[in-house]
Amino acid sequence: MKSYSILFLFLVFNSCSDQQKNTVEFTPSFKESSETTHKIPEGQDFTFGYLEVLENRNQPTGKTIQLPVYIFKSRNPNPKKDPIIYTVGGPGSSTMRSAQYMNYYKYLDDRDFILVEQRGTQFAKPSLDCPAWSEAIYLSNLPDFDETKRDRLFEDAASQCKTALTKKGIDLNSYTTNEIAADIEDLRKVLHIESYNLLTISYSTKIAQVLLRDYPETIRSVVMDSPLPLEVNYGEESVANLLEVAHALLSDCESDADCNIAFPNLKNRFFKYLKEKTENPLIVEVKNPTNGKLETFYLKGEDLITVFTATSIPNIPFEIEKMLNNDLSSIKAQLSNLFEKPDTFNGYGLGMRLSVWCAEEYPFNSQDRIKLETNKYPEIKGLSPAVFKEEVCTIWGVKKVNDIENTPIQSDKPILLISGSYDNETPVKWAAAMKNNLPNSYHLIFEGWTHTPTTNWGNPCGMQAANDFFNNPNQQPTPECLETIKGPVFKTE
Numbered sequence: 001m002k003s004y005s006i007l008f009l010f011l012v013f014n015s016c017s018d019q020q021k022n023t024v025e026f027t028p029s030f031k032e033s034s035e036t037t038h039k040i041p042e043g044q045d046f047t048f049g050y051l052e053v054l055e056n057r058n059q060p061t062g063k064t065i066q067l068p069v070y071i072f073k074s075r076n077p078n079p080k081k082d083p084i085i086y087t088v089g090g091p092g093s094s095t096m097r098s099a100q101y102m103n104y105y106k107y108l109d110d111r112d113f114i115l116v117e118q119r120g121t122q123f124a125k126p127s128l129d130c131p132a133w134s135e136a137i138y139l140s141n142l143p144d145f146d147e148t149k150r151d152r153l154f155e156d157a158a159s160q161c162k163t164a165l166t167k168k169g170i171d172l173n174s175y176t177t178n179e180i181a182a183d184i185e186d187l188r189k190v191l192h193i194e195s196y197n198l199l200t201i202s203y204s205t206k207i208a209q210v211l212l213r214d215y216p217e218t219i220r221s222v223v224m225d226s227p228l229p230l231e232v233n234y235g236e237e238s239v240a241n242l243l244e245v246a247h248a249l250l251s252d253c254e255s256d257a258d259c260n261i262a263f264p265n266l267k268n269r270f271f272k273y274l275k276e277k278t279e280n281p282l283i284v285e286v287k288n289p290t291n292g293k294l295e296t297f298y299l300k301g302e303d304l305i306t307v308f309t310a311t312s313i314p315n316i317p318f319e320i321e322k323m324l325n326n327d328l329s330s331i332k333a334q335l336s337n338l339f340e341k342p343d344t345f346n347g348y349g350l351g352m353r354l355s356v357w358c359a360e361e362y363p364f365n366s367q368d369r370i371k372l373e374t375n376k377y378p379e380i381k382g383l384s385p386a387v388f389k390e391e392v393c394t395i396w397g398v399k400k401v402n403d404i405e406n407t408p409i410q411s412d413k414p415i416l417l418i419s420g421s422y423d424n425e426t427p428v429k430w431a432a433a434m435k436n437n438l439p440n441s442y443h444l445i446f447e448g449w450t451h452t453p454t455t456n457w458g459n460p461c462g463m464q465a466a467n468d469f470f471n472n473p474n475q476q477p478t479p480e481c482l483e484t485i486k487g488p489v490f491k492t493e
Contacts, residue, residue, distance in 0.1 A: 026060050028053045028186040030069065037068055037096040037123045041103045045073035050125070051116075051187050056174045063169065066125040067183060070099050070115040071191070075108045082195040082220050083112035084470060085184060089202030089226075089452070091177075091356040092349030094122040106460065106467045111197070116184055118204075120175040120352030126168065128175060128351025130161035134342065141338040143286075143295040151391065158354065158395045165351050173398050175355035178405070181210040188218060197470045201225040201452045202426060203356075212411040221414040221473035223466045225454045226426040229434050231408045235365040238385040238425075239373050245424040246308050252448075253317045253490055262492035263321045270320050274301035274379035284328055286335045297335055302383035310334055313422055313448060318491040358393035362386075363400040408437050414473035415441040418462060420449035421487075442469070442476035448487035461485060 032049040040046055050066040073079075084107050088095045095115045098105075107113045120128040136157040140150055165172065184207070188196060197220050200208040205224040212219060228234065250267035253259040259266075278301035285294045304323065311319050311330075319330055367390055374384045388396075415438050417431040428445055435441050444465055446453045453462030461481035468477035 026054050026064070028190050030187070030190045036070075036099070038100040040070075040099060041101075044102050046102075047071040047073075051183065051190065053119075053183050053186050055119075056171050057179070057182065063171075065119055067119055067187075068096055068117045068123045069187060070096070072099075072102050072105075072108060072113045072115070074110060074112050076110055080111050080471075082197055083114055083193065084197045084199050085114045085116060085187075086199040087116045087118055087180075087184070087204045087207060089200075089204050090121070090349060090353060091118070091203045092121060092353030093203075094349065096123045104457065104460070106463050107199070107470065110467065110471060114187075114191075116187060118180045118207075118352070119183060120349060120355065122348035126170055127348060128165055128170065128172075128355070130157070130165075130347035130350035130354070132157040132160040132164075132347070133350045133354075134347040138338075138341055143297045151389065154389070155391050155395055158392045161347070161351055161354070162396060170351075172351070172355045172396065173359070175352045176359055176401060177206050177210055177356060178214075178401065181207050181214060184211060185215045194218060195220045197473075198222045199225075199454070199466060201454065203228055205426075206230060206360075209409045210405075212413060212415075213409045216411065216413060219413055221416075221470060223416045223418065223454070223469060224431075225418040225462065225466070226420065226423055226452045227417055227431050227434060228426050229408060229430050231406055232430055233365045233369075233406075234361055235386045236369045236373065238387075239377065239380065239383055240385070241427050242305065242308065242424040243377060243380070244427065245422050246305065249308070249313070249316060249422055250320075252487065256490060258492050259317055259490040262490075263317050266317055266320060269324055271379050273324055274304055277301050277304060278378065278381050282328075284331055284335060286332050288339050289336060290339055295339075299331070300382065301380040304331075305380050305383070308424065313450060314488045315491050318493075354388065354392070354396050355398050357388055358396045359398045359401050360405055362388060362390070362393040364406045408434070410437045412438075412440050414469075416466065416469040416473075416477065417441055417443045418453050418465065419443065419445050420451055420453050421445055421447050422450045425451050440474075444477070444482070446482075447485055449485070459485075 029052050030049050031052065032047060036048045048068070048070050051069050052064050052066050054060065055063045055065045086095065086098070088098070095117050099115055102108065105113060117124050136153045139145060140153060162172070195218050198208050198211065200223070205227040208222050208224055209230050212222065247267065250270065253263060253266055277299065281298035281300050282304065284297045284299060286297060287293070288295045307316060307319055307323070322330060370384065370386050375381055417434060419428045419431045421428060431443055435443055446462060449456065454466050456462055461479060464479045464481055465477045468479055
């Protein structure tokens with residue numbers, strides 16, 4: 001009987017202990033730090049620190065991660081009480097780089113401005129760096145690279161990166177858009193923010209959509225610059241979107257008297273040229289700056305179409321005409337850069353990018369559609385719309401997110417959608433379609449501009465429009481600068 005009582009007490013004790021363990025809740029925290037990620041302009045008042053959150057929110061006693069955060073104080077002595085929270089695109093890009101340019105941010109004239117680093121990116125702890133992937137990109141761009149080994153090269157890189165990160169105890173399934181949105185909600189609570197505005201660009205507009213769906217109560221207004229809708233299957237459309245923008249831009253050149261005189265029938269000539277070079281590649285010899293040897297590149301249409309992403313919009317027709325006249329100086333300059341290893345050779349944030357894409361985009365894309373799109377257009381045959389191939393995501397091995405993450409959100413919050421008319425990454429049509437589920441939204445299109453207009457440092461009109469909206473989110477902003485934007489003035493000589 002005595003032994004039974006002892007056993008009984010033992011079981012009761014352990015049962016209570018287990019209950020306590022199961023009810024333990026981790027409390028996120030923000031700790032200030034004197035060591036910042038970047039040098040901040042003199043005179044700018046700010047606080048820097050790290051938000052500590054759970055890596056896996058299903059494990060309340062598990063590993064924590066630290067996310068750097070800047071809280072920039074408004075230049076206004078009487079700022080509005082609802083700050084702006086800002087995080088950038090990618091996925092995998094760092095928000096922290098923006099910290100060094102705070103003098104240029106108009107938002108600080110009215111409010112505090114908070115920069116949040118997404119989990120897994122460059123200055124987060126841990127950062128999901130992937131140097132093997134950067135090495136693979138570098139090697140695959142060299143002229144003597146064996147194209148038959150491309151897929152294997154990147155598969156090996158993904159395998160190396162996964163092994164290195166998992167050895168560090170990193171849970172690759174915990175680096176998703178949902179978790180980033182939860183991080184931002186945790187930050188709001190820790191800082192005791194009762195109401196806030198949200199500024200997002202490109203990929204981070206997905207974070208905004210999750211926040212609007214899952215944590216809408218304290219959101220006052222949202223700007224989505226170059227939005228990527230949750231429901232879009234990016235990997236099925238990217239090639240078609242690039243061609244649509246190319247056709248639109250060259251049609252605009254034909255409609256412009258000066259451009260059409262300087263470069264007659266440019267659209268037809270260019271696409272005919274791309275088709276010819278896909279069948280018979282353009283041979284370009286470039287001196288290797290590392291050893292002085294001449295190296296030979298063979299360029300197809302899928303390579304030459306990059307003139308639309310490697311050149312500023314006003315210069316594109318001019319650069320195409322040079323190419324058609326066999327002036328390869330610009331092409332040679334771009335190819336010469338391929339011999340130099342990039343500054344981002346550590347592969348900052350690439351592991352996070354792989355986790356997000358392989359869990360949220362790849363599972364919803366039709367591989368049959370991707371194969372069809374890869375070979376559908378004779379001008380750029382072979383250019384795949386997929387960001388990561390099926391084999392790479394299979395190696396990465398993260399779990400598919402729930403179907404709701406591929407479903408459009410509905411929200412009656414004030415939302416400003418901003419697009420550039422020549423944006424092939426997040427085209428105008430995507431933002432236009434989103435308006436159907438966002439009754440209090442407005443859509444501004446910047447004619448002749450491309451991706452992320454609010455980050456155009458040469459013309460801050462996009463930033464001005466966003467700030468005007470934050471100040472009055474119940475009407476479409478109409479900054480005077482917008483009236484002067486009529487499209488590009490194409491270079492003709």
